[in-house]
Amino acid sequence: RKEVEQDPGPFNVPEGATVAFNCTYSNSASQSFFWYRQDCRKEPKLLMSVYSSGNEDGRFTAQLNRASQYISLLIRDSKLSDSATYLCVIHRSGNTGKLIFGQGTTLQVKP
Amino acid sequence: ETGVTQTPRHLVMGMTNKKSLKCEQHLGHNAMYWYKQSAKKPLELMFVYSLEERVENNSVPSRFSPECPNSSHLFLHLHTLQPEDSALYLCASSQGRGYEQYFGPGTRLTVT
Numbered sequence: 001r002k003e004v005e006q007d008p009g010p011f012n013v014p015e016g017a018t019v020a021f022n023c024t025y026s027n028s029a030s031q032s033f034f035w036y037r038q039d040c041r042k043e044p045k046l047l048m049s050v051y052s053s054g055n056e057d058g059r060f061t062a063q064l065n066r067a068s069q070y071i072s073l074l075i076r077d078s079k080l081s082d083s084a085t086y087l088c089v090i091h092r093s094g095n096t097g098k099l100i101f102g103q104g105t106t107l108q109v110k111p
Numbered sequence: 112e113t114g115v116t117q118t119p120r121h122l123v124m125g126m127t128n129k130k131s132l133k134c135e136q137h138l139g140h141n142a143m144y145w146y147k148q149s150a151k152k153p154l155e156l157m158f159v160y161s162l163e164e165r166v167e168n169n170s171v172p173s174r175f176s177p178e179c180p181n182s183s184h185l186f187l188h189l190h191t192l193q194p195e196d197s198a199l200y201l202c203a204s205s206q207g208r209g210y211e212q213y214f215g216p217g218t219r220l221t222v223t
Binding site for chain 2: 031032034041042043044045046049087091093098099101102103104
């Protein structure tokens with residue numbers, strides 16, 4: 001079983017839609033959580049860290065559920081420019097700094 | 112220059128060549144990383160350096176040799192590579208181990 005699992009998609013949604021991605025992780029010792037965004041043939045860019053209490057940044061909301069070992073990303077009012085691959089990333093406590101990356105969920109926002 | 116820079120951005124090399132990839136971070140971070148990203152696969156961590164000391168070598172073949180002369184610079188020396196080593200090689204840095212990482216634009220490597 002992969003340590004971080006994501007539905008690869010693609011998720012095809014119209015502009016203005018609300019879309020949500022989930023990501024599950026297998027190691028309960030996981031300590032830090034992030035969402036990264038990666039455009040085609042570009043480097044991953046940090047979208048947001050995920051805090052225990054949940055956090056929001058504009059149209060983006062991240063949630064953490066430690067009991068069920070999943071994190072989620074909600075995007076409201078989707079824009080064409082939101083089309084990208086969204087990577088779920090975790091860091092385990094006691095690790096050397098290694099981040100574990102999911103394979104990513106691809107989002108295509110259509111006009 | 113700001114953030115994390117990498118050179119060259121594209122590299123084509125034969126299997127008998129020796130080349131080096133360079134990474135520089137301008138963020139004052141003290142940890143640096145090399146990743147490999149092949150098509151349709153998740154990022155694979157190759158090496159971790161913290162305070163210029165290698166703290167992880169993720170079972171990478173010896174034809175990849177990292178070097179970290181100071182906290183701002185990281186190199187990946189390449190020799191006798193195989194065609195399956197063709198990939199996007201990404202450098203990243205972070206404030207410390209376990210913190211969010213910031214990536215450079217990557218070097219797209221093709222081994223012929």
